[in-house]
Amino acid sequence: MGLWFTEKQTDNFGITAKVKRTHHTEQTDFQQLDMLETEEWGNMLTLDGMVMTTQKDEFVYHEMMAHIPLFTHPNPEHVLVVGGGDGGVIREVLKHPEVKKATLVEIDGKVIEYSKKFLPEIAGDLEDARVEVKVDDGFMHIAQSEAAYDVIMVDSTEPVGPAVNLFTKGFYAGISNALKEDGILVAQTDNPWFKADLIQQVYQDVKEIFPVTRLYTANIPTYPSGLWTFTMGSKTQDPLEVPESRFHELETKYYTKELHKASFVLPKFVKDLTE
Amino acid sequence: MGLWFTEKQTDNFGITAKVKRTHHTEQTDFQQLDMLETEEWGNMLTLDGMVMTTQKDEFVYHEMMAHIPLFTHPNPEHVLVVGGGDGGVIREVLKHPEVKKATLVEIDGKVIEYSKKFLPEIAGDLEDARVEVKVDDGFMHIAQSEAAYDVIMVDSTEPVGPAVNLFTKGFYAGISNALKEDGILVAQTDNPWFKADLIQQVYQDVKEIFPVTRLYTANIPTYPSGLWTFTMGSKTQDPLEVPESRFHELETKYYTKELHKASFVLPKFVKDLTE
Numbered sequence: 001m002g003l004w005f006t007e008k009q010t011d012n013f014g015i016t017a018k019v020k021r022t023h024h025t026e027q028t029d030f031q032q033l034d035m036l037e038t039e040e041w042g043n044m045l046t047l048d049g050m051v052m053t054t055q056k057d058e059f060v061y062h063e064m065m066a067h068i069p070l071f072t073h074p075n076p077e078h079v080l081v082v083g084g085g086d087g088g089v090i091r092e093v094l095k096h097p098e099v100k101k102a103t104l105v106e107i108d109g110k111v112i113e114y115s116k117k118f119l120p121e122i123a124g125d126l127e128d129a130r131v132e133v134k135v136d137d138g139f140m141h142i143a144q145s146e147a148a149y150d151v152i153m154v155d156s157t158e159p160v161g162p163a164v165n166l167f168t169k170g171f172y173a174g175i176s177n178a179l180k181e182d183g184i185l186v187a188q189t190d191n192p193w194f195k196a197d198l199i200q201q202v203y204q205d206v207k208e209i210f211p212v213t214r215l216y217t218a219n220i221p222t223y224p225s226g227l228w229t230f231t232m233g234s235k236t237q238d239p240l241e242v243p244e245s246r247f248h249e250l251e252t253k254y255y256t257k258e259l260h261k262a263s264f265v266l267p268k269f270v271k272d273l274t275e
Numbered sequence: 276m277g278l279w280f281t282e283k284q285t286d287n288f289g290i291t292a293k294v295k296r297t298h299h300t301e302q303t304d305f306q307q308l309d310m311l312e313t314e315e316w317g318n319m320l321t322l323d324g325m326v327m328t329t330q331k332d333e334f335v336y337h338e339m340m341a342h343i344p345l346f347t348h349p350n351p352e353h354v355l356v357v358g359g360g361d362g363g364v365i366r367e368v369l370k371h372p373e374v375k376k377a378t379l380v381e382i383d384g385k386v387i388e389y390s391k392k393f394l395p396e397i398a399g400d401l402e403d404a405r406v407e408v409k410v411d412d413g414f415m416h417i418a419q420s421e422a423a424y425d426v427i428m429v430d431s432t433e434p435v436g437p438a439v440n441l442f443t444k445g446f447y448a449g450i451s452n453a454l455k456e457d458g459i460l461v462a463q464t465d466n467p468w469f470k471a472d473l474i475q476q477v478y479q480d481v482k483e484i485f486p487v488t489r490l491y492t493a494n495i496p497t498y499p500s501g502l503w504t505f506t507m508g509s510k511t512q513d514p515l516e517v518p519e520s521r522f523h524e525l526e527t528k529y530y531t532k533e534l535h536k537a538s539f540v541l542p543k544f545v546k547d548l549t550e
Contacts, residue, residue: 012293012314016281039287057468060542193332193496219494219502219542221468226501227494254542262540267335267494267529 005036005044007051009224010194015051017041017222023118028110030162035118041222043118045086047111047157051222053086058122061188063255064218064263065230066092069151069184070099071247071260072232072239076150077101080178082138082166084155085111087123093153094125095250102131103149107162109135139165145178152179154187159198167198169205172233176209185210185233192270193225200273206233214239215274216263218254229270240264280311282325284499285469290326292316292497298393303385305437310393316497318393320361322386322432326497328361333397336463338530339493339538340505341367344426344459345374346522346535347507347514351425352376355453357413357441359430360386362398368428369400370525377406378424382437384410414440420453427454429462434473442473444480447508451484460485460508467545468500475548481508489514490549491538493529504545515539 003019023035023043034046042055053061066089070076077100081089085106093102104126106112112133115123126133134141138156152175156163165171166187175185189195189202199215207213210233220228232239240261247257266274278294298310298318309321317330328336341364345351352375356364360381368377379401381387387408390398401408409416413431427450434442441462450460464470464477474490482488485508495503507514515536522532541549 006291010315013316014291016289016291018287040285041288217494219492219500221500221502225494225496227496253544256540256543256546258540259542262537265531265533265537267534268531269528271531 005038005046007046007049015222017044024114026110028108030108031157033108033110033114035114044222045111045115045119048161050158052157053088053119053122054222055119055121057221058086058088059253060218060220061223061228062088062092062122063252064216065089065153065155065186065188066095067250067252067255068216068230068239068260068263069153069186069232070096072234072237072242073151073184074182074237074246078149079103080105080145080149080152082142082152082154082156083107083163084153086115086119087112087126089153089155090131091122091125094128094130100130103134104131105134105136105138105141107135107137139171142171142174142178147180148178149183150180151184151186154185156188158190167202169208172206172209176233176235179235182236184235184237187231189215189229189231191223191225191227192229192273193227196273199229199231202231203274206231210234211236212238214264215266215270217266217270218263280313280319280321282321290497292319299389301385303383305383306432308383308385308389310389319497320386320390320394323436325433327432328363328394328397329497330394330396332496333361333363334528335493335495336498336503337363337367337397338527339491340364340428340430340461340463341370342525342527342530343491343505343514343535343538344428344461344507345371347509347512347517348426348459349457349512349521353424354378355380355424355427357417357427357429357431358382358438359428361390361394362387362401364428364430365406366397366400369403369405375405378409379406380409380411380413380416382410382412414446414449417446417449417453422455423453424458425455426459426461429460431463433465442477444483447481447484451508451510454510457511459510459512462506464490464504464506466498466500466502467504467548468502471548474504474506477506478549481506485509486511487513489539490541490545492541492545493538
């Protein structure tokens with residue numbers, strides 16, 4: 001059988017993927033980092049044994065985190081990505097010509113370093129002139145920012161280890177303060193099959209802070225349950241009422257203008273978590 | 276660690292689930308049948324090592340196979356389910372008061388027998404007075420039927436073993452012949468991540484036979500990639516133009532009237548398979 005990577009997505013269920021080789025393995029200051037070459041998904045970055053991204057399916061998460069808020073905002077000039085050291089969200093953000101500056105605040109410099117080395121088509125745009133990379137604590141960065149960003153994207157790990165602060169109401173309040181007047185927050189908020197309580201909690205917290213709160217989904221086959229949620233908090237703009245003229249052509253593999261709206265139409269058991 | 280069920284969904288990727296006990300295991304005349312009690316998903320039926328249905332997530336597949344075509348048809352009085360011996364699709368079909376008769380043609384009587392025993396909340400409605408159960412070859416049943424059904428649902432296994440005939444153009448042509456004038460076919464057509472060629476082939480075949488052809492998706496966490504497709508062929512009715520008055524209240528956990536339309540809005544790489 002050889003080498004297989006197995007992630008226990010719950011205590012009693014997981015995925016398993018055949019590994020060709022381990023490119024790199026290291027306990028960083030923050031987490032266990034492994035860069036694996038898998039047969040099915042190409043190179044795969046895992047942190048603390050959880051799949052973060054793979055070459056084959058990365059486009060789903062990165063497109064859906066970036067394009068939904070960026071087409072919702074009337075003029076997203078300055079974007080902040082918290083986490084996301086693989087660079088995939090930044091790559092998608094830069095497809096929008098309105099964006100003048102994209103700031104990445106990643107706590108673990110090793111994630112950036114090894115993504116550049118083994119996921120170049122994902123991380124390559126971190127070298128772009130519009131991009132500012134800070135190796136820093138996203139929670140602290142938010143606490144110190146005021147009316148600085150048009151869109152803030154929270155591309156975190158699960159709420160364990162270094163990311164635990166990034167799922168608190170205080171953090172979302174800080175984000176509201178760090179956003180300009182038409183500001184939009186989007187955060188990855190795990191899956192409704194195994195983490196319904198988390199989604200419900202984050203949705204309520206965001207709703208108490210932002211006038212417009214929406215949940216949308218995307219299919220990510222290497223993430224638990226294959227159904228991922230993103231929670232959006234917006235000060236003025238509704239992602240369901242984007243004027244037709246705001247959409248422009250974009251090269252994508254998952255996102256489409258039609259899917260922009262359809263991704264907010266939730267299965268009943270997911271919709272129930274927002275009520 | 277104890278007993279774990281592992282399905283290799285491709286040669287190099289799979290899912291694994293902790294098993295409390297094996298309720299039943301048997302090589303039937305057609306396939307290997309296992310009824311497992313899992314920690315995560317409750318009782319789970321597998322055929323030839325592939326997950327068919329589980330107590331926890333069965334509602335997605337069964338609701339989405341049944342309600343989309345039944346709300347699309349103006350008066351679905353007689354419904355045929357090919358395969359589907361677990362009874363889940365039949366249970367959903369019976370929620371529609373227009374349905375006077377639902378016929379199930381399942382090739383393997385053992386699937387029915389052990390579903391009734393270990394999945395009673397799924398299979399229970401097979402005893403309903405409106406239901407006719409035939410243990411027979413679905414391909415032959417279709418070949419011998421003419422203008423007999425309003426809706427035909429193909430709830431088959433993968434195109435290996437007993438179901439291989441159920442993915443052929445000849446079968447879809449037979450279904451067209453077995454349908455009445457406003458007839459609708461819906462078939463499960465696997466996932467776009469590992470079986471793109473199959474989806475493309477079936478879509479083209481159905482399109483050459485039915486005036487209206489549509490693809491829709493649903494999230495099924497225990498199926499490969501978590502993203503499942505259903506292909507619909509329809510003689511006259513478009514599922515995207517169902518008059519508002521045709522929808523009625525329904526107790527569901529996944530399907531909603533809004534999701535009816537949204538489930539046809541495809542990710543770009545899936546949409547490309549239909550073009």
